[in-house]
Amino acid sequence: MAEPGFWDRPEDSQTLMQARKRLEEELAKDAQLASLIGDMEAFFELAAEGEDVEVELTRELKNSRGVVEKLETAMLLSGENDYRNAIVTIHPGAGGTESQDWAEMLLRMYLRWAEREGFKTVITDRQDGDGAGIKSATFEVNGKYAYGMLQSEVGVHRLVRISPFDANARRHTSFASVFVYPEIDDTIHIEVKPDDLRVDTFRAGGAGGQHVNRTDSAVRMTHLPTGIVVQCQNERSQHKNRDMAMKQLKAKLYEAELDRRQAETDKLEDSKADNKFGSQIRNYVLAPYRLVKDLRSRLGVGDVDSVLDGNLDPFMHAYLAWKKTGKVVGDDSGTDDLG
Secondary structure (H helix, E strand, O other): OOOOOHHHOHHHHHHHHHHHHHHHHHHHHHHHHHHHHHHHHHHHHHHHOOOOOHHHHHHHHHHHHHHHHHHHHHHHOOOOOOOOOEEEEEEEOOOOHHHHHHHHHHHHHHHHHHHHHOOEEEEEEEEEOOOOOEEEEEEEEEOOOHHHHHHHHOEEEEEEEEOOOOOOOOEEEEEEEEEEEEOOOOOOOOOOOHHHEEEEEEOOOOOOOHHHHHOOOEEEEEEOOOOEEEEEOOOOOHHHHHHHHHHHHHHHHHHHHHHHHOOOOOHHHHHOOOOOOOOEEEEEEOOOOOEEEEOOOOOEEOOHHHHHOOOOHHHHHHHHHHHHHOOOOOOOOOOOOOO
């Protein structure tokens, strides 16, 4: 950085500064872990000398566990784009109001998770359902490792519950799909030719104030060569909505290019399963018993309310460990055959 002319190359200097920041954070984590180990060793030495430190040692172990789990999760996040912000899209499966309501429950779950993590979220597009729930939603999650954590959610999510929309209180099964893309760095050049774009403007629907609903500020972009469609209606300004839509389009084009170049990973295409029984990655059962079970890591959690309120870290950690090692944390017995 002391090199003459370093700051005259904004793109290069920004990339280097970001890399330096990540390295400094890694060093800080190492120092934190060394401090934890030192504290634990001191307590054990006191215990060996006959000191009564059981209460303090128990408290220190409990506090340290959360830190160690977060450090372990960070170690598992080593992908090229894991540290980036994320763009998340949710679509209900077949089933009308039931699935649309489930999609909205998922939207709330992820927004609550992001809030727990201290991430900033922006809903860029939301299409309300006819009676309840949503027909689709797209939102950004801004924070370090947002994409790395949220990639565990890509796929079909299945809900089994007593339907609040069924007068006979029968059990229903609903599906919704989740797609996650990394928000690409501004320094990465993704060329989008004007001739390859169709841009439509329309009047935004739903909440957002009189101005939003009165003007054609919403923007829909279609990338003609690939068929990729994005839209944004969050901002009052058509110009701002156009910028956000372009950012989402570039993110999807970037992910598609990675898939093309690295077909062995093919994360995006593998996730595009049908929204129906047998294709899901996770089951959320509210009746006749209560259990959330991931079908990849085999992790099961009985506190369904906590999970739906955004407590997703155990599932994300278990998924990353399964992805890295192939090992599961649970068993194959249980509840996957509910219809």
